Amino acid sequence: MTAVMSPMALRNVLRAPAAIRPFLVQSPRSLYHSYEHNEPPPYRDAESAILSSALAHVPTHGFTLEALSLGAQESGYRDISTNLFPKGAFDLVKYHLVTQRIGLKDRIQFTDERMGVGRKVRSLVLERLRANVDAGVVGRWQEALALMSLGENIPRSLKELSDLSDEIWFLAGDLSVDTSWYTKRATLAGIYAATEIYQTTDQSTEYRDTEQFLDRRLEESRVAGSAVGNTLQWVGFQGGAMVNLLRSKGVRI
């Protein structure tokens, strides 16, 4: 991901020792989101062109350097342009993840006012999974998962997963900003990851088994969440009742 920098900032970055430069280039993701202008695109033109044509080759060649170099050739760049992507095939996986996450809001619009947040989350997850199918990567996704689970790639993959989870909750209209902000995103990240893995082995028509898998996971999380919530509420009521009882007996608390 690149950050848009002024020429002065770029000059300062280039003057620093090479090992330190990444600290100076900061990505403005996951910060204050403004509605008054559009975020700069995450990939520059050349990168975007190469990666998008490489993605078209993924169904046949998989997430490999071959697909990347075919993509480079097709978009009119030389083979050596794949040096733009130091992480090789993982950069291609990441491009797919980023573009699908950003494109999620354009793929689905909610018109029914009465649809609850839970149902919207379900629709958004299914839509994101459908996007994998439309891009034709489901057959090669196990390779992608293997790449994502390499030690050097795990932090970025987890960041992408948590960004996707945040995006889905935001698009579903979730307005909570207490501890449940974290628990909701964590559970949805887990559910989404499990469902995506399941989808790679799903042979049913129109991925109906995946849909049912997702429904079962969402139901489990709903039950677990409400169990915890109700227990905490009960504990709270018991505590409050005890305090009020003592106050009614004249204890000064």
Added chain:
Amino acid sequence: MAPLLPIRARLSPLAFQLRARNVRTIISSSASPATEPEPESLDKPQSTRRKPLSIEQKKFLDKALRVNQAGELAATLIYTSQTPPITKAHPHLRPLMKHMYDQEAGHFKYFNSILARHRIRPTVLYPVWSVAATVLGWGTGVMGREAAMACTEAVETEIGEHYNGQVRELLAWVKEIEGKGEVLGEELQDLVKQIRRIRDEELEHLDHAVENDAKEANPYELLTGLIRVGCRGAIWVTEKV
């Protein structure tokens, strides 16, 4: 988020210095609100801003609004837990406590909506601050009216300085934007106005507390000193986490 580098690079002195330089503490200011600048563009209707905020500005807003939400959470819980013991012993204070609580609840609601709208994460220590604020409110409430008012005075002094600092920082941005001839934008305009209003209401609570014999509290210096240090520590931790 800095990408992962080899350990030697991450642990080199220059890396530490750069990381330290990038961390920006929230400014607090004890200068009187009357000395704040009054830029014109705060009152003019604004069209949509086209130039994006810089990364430092976004980081500042991210941290500042997170801390503000945590602060208002603590304030509402302090009043909630202070009110029963205080109003039992001094029923005439009920309207005052209710008024202050209602204003804090309004602030909390405002910051909640801002965090949800601008996709800012709340503090991880939300349950910790909830418990701490409840304990503080209950403790000072049980100690008596003067102690409760001293607690309010201490908290509101810290919060007032905190909001002062934020308002001054935002007004400095407004001045810079006006100086460059750019559009301020409705978001920033609204934010400055709202934080100013909230700061004014907090200082009003401070005045109410002092009027109600906050200074008569028995271990006054100890109580207010401890609470102020605690608030500053809480603000510092919430900025980071």
